[in-house]
Amino acid sequence: MILGVLLLFYRVFLEKEKMHQFNRAYLLFAVVFSFVVPILPTGIQFMELTTAAGNGLNPTIDTIPSGTIMTEDMGVDFHFGWILWAMYVVVFCYLGNQFFKSIRELIHAKKEYNHDEINGISIVLMDKKISPFTFMNWIYINKKEYEEKKIAPQLIDHELVHALEKHSWDVLFIEALITIFWFNPILRAYKKAIQLNHEFLADDSVLKKYNKVQSYQHLLLDTIENNSMISLASNINFHLTQKRLKMMTKHSSLKRKRVLVLSTIPLIIGMLLCFGSPAVSQSENTFIHESQQSIDIDEYYKNAIIHFVQKDGSIKVSPYAKLSDNEKAKVPPPPPPPPTIPGEKRTNMNFKSLSEGTIVKVTEDGNVFVNANGDMAIPKPPKPPKPPKPEKALKPNKAPKPPKAPNGVLPPPPPPPVKDTRKAKSLKANSQMLVPPPPPPPPVTMEELIKEGADVYIDGKKATDEEAKALSENDMDDIETIEVKLDENGKKTVYIKRK
Numbered sequence: 001m002i003l004g005v006l007l008l009f010y011r012v013f014l015e016k017e018k019m020h021q022f023n024r025a026y027l028l029f030a031v032v033f034s035f036v037v038p039i040l041p042t043g044i045q046f047m048e049l050t051t052a053a054g055n056g057l058n059p060t061i062d063t064i065p066s067g068t069i070m071t072e073d074m075g076v077d078f079h080f081g082w083i084l085w086a087m088y089v090v091v092f093c094y095l096g097n098q099f100f101k102s103i104r105e106l107i108h109a110k111k112e113y114n115h116d117e118i119n120g121i122s123i124v125l126m127d128k129k130i131s132p133f134t135f136m137n138w139i140y141i142n143k144k145e146y147e148e149k150k151i152a153p154q155l156i157d158h159e160l161v162h163a164l165e166k167h168s169w170d171v172l173f174i175e176a177l178i179t180i181f182w183f184n185p186i187l188r189a190y191k192k193a194i195q196l197n198h199e200f201l202a203d204d205s206v207l208k209k210y211n212k213v214q215s216y217q218h219l220l221l222d223t224i225e226n227n228s229m230i231s232l233a234s235n236i237n238f239h240l241t242q243k244r245l246k247m248m249t250k251h252s253s254l255k256r257k258r259v260l261v262l263s264t265i266p267l268i269i270g271m272l273l274c275f276g277s278p279a280v281s282q283s284e285n286t287f288i289h290e291s292q293q294s295i296d297i298d299e300y301y302k303n304a305i306i307h308f309v310q311k312d313g314s315i316k317v318s319p320y321a322k323l324s325d326n327e328k329a330k331v332p333p334p335p336p337p338p339p340t341i342p343g344e345k346r347t348n349m350n351f352k353s354l355s356e357g358t359i360v361k362v363t364e365d366g367n368v369f370v371n372a373n374g375d376m377a378i379p380k381p382p383k384p385p386k387p388p389k390p391e392k393a394l395k396p397n398k399a400p401k402p403p404k405a406p407n408g409v410l411p412p413p414p415p416p417p418v419k420d421t422r423k424a425k426s427l428k429a430n431s432q433m434l435v436p437p438p439p440p441p442p443p444v445t446m447e448e449l450i451k452e453g454a455d456v457y458i459d460g461k462k463a464t465d466e467e468a469k470a471l472s473e474n475d476m477d478d479i480e481t482i483e484v485k486l487d488e489n490g491k492k493t494v495y496i497k498r499k
């Protein structure tokens with residue numbers, strides 16, 4: 001595809017212009033570029049996922065597991081592939097033999113016949129009736145015509161241009177690719193374009209030296225012959241067509257040449273974007289990771305009791321499994337896994353489910369508290385912290401465990417931590433300051449809390465006032481924790497968890 005597009009651009013715009021050196025570079029670049037582009041990470045990624053029926057989340061991948069028994073149809077495809085491979089090898093060996101045979105014949109001819117030298121280029125004098133042609137640094141000419149000086153100097157200069165500008169290397173390169181990729185006919189079209197461009201270059205050099213266009217054209221027409229042994233050689237008779245004769249009298253403006261040269265830049269960029277290999281980033285397979293993460297969220301919260309705290313302070317309680325899709329979307333994902341070691345790939349995020357009856361409190365501002373104990377388990381993304389000021393580290397006091405509540409008297413809530421705003425004059429390694437806690441408030445009974453309008457939840461479920469009083473008066477031994485929380489409006493909520 002890339003070979004065809006670049007060759008079409010050359011045939012339509014560049015071949016007709018007298019910019020032969022650029023055209024030579026363009027043709028060689030186009031061939032190399034076409035083979036390199038598919039492995040360059042410059043392409044645009046077009047991702048198409050086939051979703052599994054029903055869930056719309058997990059993409060399905062058709063695979064053949066190991067140990068699958070091969071059917072008769074698969075066997076037919078298998079044998080057909082071997083047949084195609086055998087055909088390729090046979091043709092490759094035949095063309096390779098022809099390729100090296102032509103080189104051997106040219107080298108043997110150089111060793112067999114005498115030769116002269118002009119400007120460091122060997123002139124091989126052959127007894128055969130041939131038209132002059134060039135291979136590498138050797139020009140093959142009929143011995144009798146050369147000694148009798150029947151060959152025009154323009155023709156010899158034409159062949160000298162082929163030898164001095166190393167045109168044979170271009171032909172050898174494209175011929176080797178044709179031998180390997182013989183099934184691609186576009187490469188043969190490139191070979192013809194390259195060889196014709198060589199003739200343009202040689203003709204242009206001769207015309208600059210002699211400045212006799214018509215006489216040179218008549219000279220070429222008088223020497224039209226075919227050589228059967230010079231498929232790898234540059235010779236003045238190759239594709240002697242109307243294009244070559246017209247090119248000798250053609251004139252191209254400098255402005256048009258610049259426009260054509262610059263127009264190749266967007267063409268190359270387009271090829272890189274359309275046919276380059278898609279770039280792989282760290283966010284590859286993001287869609288699959290997100291769907292995997294949604295499954296991990298369901299697994300993580302499946303046993304939890306979700307408390308949605310509304311703006312007015314009311315609380316909506318529901319098990320996670322009974323939440324609607326819109327309500328589940330309000331529950332933030334679990335905390336991310338620990339960072340991976342550099343060089344290792346991150347595996348799928350698997351979380352351990354919360355225990356049965358775990359209370360998860362979700363506030364309107366997106367904060368999440370697990371067990372409603374005041375510890376923010378999954379906070380909102382924090383703002384970048386300001387540079388800290390040097391302060392003395394304060395060692396917090398360890399609060400003693402509260403005694404068991406006797407006969408329905410609830411323990412007071414833990415006092416808020418006291419902030420120390422004193423700035424340290426100097427930072428010492430082991431200097432710490434202890435701040436005594438304030439005296440705890442008097443104990444509060446369940447009956448007083450109920451009179452104040454507090455809501456009571458037992459194991460995540462809202463309890464009636466009678467159930468709360470009965471539990472606090474009779475079953476205090478079965479209670480594991482009792483937590484009292486205040487919302488923004490000062491309303492109290494009691495969370496009781498049994499053993």
